[in-house]
Amino acid sequence: QKEVEQNSGPLSVPEGAIASLNCTYSDRVSQSFFWYRQYSGKSPELIMSIYSNGDKEDGRFTAQLNKASQYVSLLIRDSQPSDSATYLCAVEYYGNNRLAFGKGNQVVVIP
Amino acid sequence: DAEITQSPRHKITETGRQVTLACHQTWNHNNMFWYRQDLGHGLRLIHYSYGVQDTNKGEVSDGYSVSRSNTEDLPLTLESAASSQTSVYFCASSESPSGSNEQFFGPGTRLTVL
Numbered sequence: 001q002k003e004v005e006q007n008s009g010p011l012s013v014p015e016g017a018i019a020s021l022n023c024t025y026s027d028r029v030s031q032s033f034f035w036y037r038q039y040s041g042k043s044p045e046l047i048m049s050i051y052s053n054g055d056k057e058d059g060r061f062t063a064q065l066n067k068a069s070q071y072v073s074l075l076i077r078d079s080q081p082s083d084s085a086t087y088l089c090a091v092e093y094y095g096n097n098r099l100a101f102g103k104g105n106q107v108v109v110i111p
Numbered sequence: 112d113a114e115i116t117q118s119p120r121h122k123i124t125e126t127g128r129q130v131t132l133a134c135h136q137t138w139n140h141n142n143m144f145w146y147r148q149d150l151g152h153g154l155r156l157i158h159y160s161y162g163v164q165d166t167n168k169g170e171v172s173d174g175y176s177v178s179r180s181n182t183e184d185l186p187l188t189l190e191s192a193a194s195s196q197t198s199v200y201f202c203a204s205s206e207s208p209s210g211s212n213e214q215f216f217g218p219g220t221r222l223t224v225l
Contacts, residue, residue: 032212043201043216044154088154090214097142097161097205097212098169103153 002027002093006102015111019076023089023102026070032092033065033072037085038104044088048074079109113138117202117217125225130189132220134202141207143185144214145169145177147198154201160185161207192224 003026013019025033032051036044050056050063050072062075072091076083089102115136124130134143145157156169158177166177174196176188189196202217 034213036216043219046213046215049213092212097207097214098144098156098159099214101154103151 002091002100004089004091004100004102006089006105008105010106010108012108012110013079015079015081015109017079019079019083019107019109021074021076021087021089021105021107022071023073023091024071025089025091025100027091027093027100028067028070030067030091030093033063034090034092034099035061035063035072035074036088036090036101038088039085076107079107081109081111083107084109115202115204115215115217117200117220119220120218121221121223123223123225124192126192126194128192130192130222132187132189132200132202132222134185134187134217135183136202136204136217137183138204138206138215139182140204141182142205142214143179144203144205145175145185145187146201146203147171147196148201148219149198157187157200158185189222192222194224196222197224198222 005024035048038044048063050065056063060077064073086104088104090099118133144159146154155171160179200220203214205214
């Protein structure tokens with residue numbers, strides 16, 4: 001069983017602040033990592049993919065990957081009310097396009 | 112624009128009935144996946160396919176079946192619906208093992224089994 005853990009509870013951040021989300025995974029050979037955003041009642045939407053150690057920036061989003069420590073994180077800079085959603089971490093395992101998902105972290109941005 | 116669609120969007124059925132949920136993608140992706148999402152469990156993989164005539168069981172496949180007769184469609188069948196199968200079902204697709212492994216999701220089907 002491939003484990004993807006997102007242990008933090010709901011995260012409330014004031015508008016304009018940085019939201020930080022963490023995810024750990026159990027499979028040392030995983031090479032592909034993804035962050036999805038899911039609004040209530042909607043489907044998951046891919047917002048970031050990361051494959052190499054280090055940081056990857058896309059607009060206000062930064063994904064950070066540390067394969068040695070088996071964690072991946074997502075930073076949301078200048079948080080906006082529209083960022084209020086659940087964020088799902090996903091990890092590819094077996095190298096065959098199958099993804100294991102964490103249970104998600106809810107982010108609430110307070111105006 | 113290429114897209115992935117699911118139908119119906121909402122379905123109410125009775126225990127014991129056979130139900131089929133449709134998934135159609137126009138990206139010409141080889142890989143297609145079915146997930147269910149439940150509170151407390153997150154997204155769990157039911158079945159997946161890497162191409163025409165290929166189907167594989169995921170982690171929660173009991174009571175479900177799929178068939179892949181063309182690239183665009185992967186219908187999910189509940190052979191005899193049970194209340195435990197009340198859930199939100201998502202279909203997803205990705206390009207191929209040699210291409211992008213990013214998965215894109217359809218809008219979902221909310222299924223209620225009474």
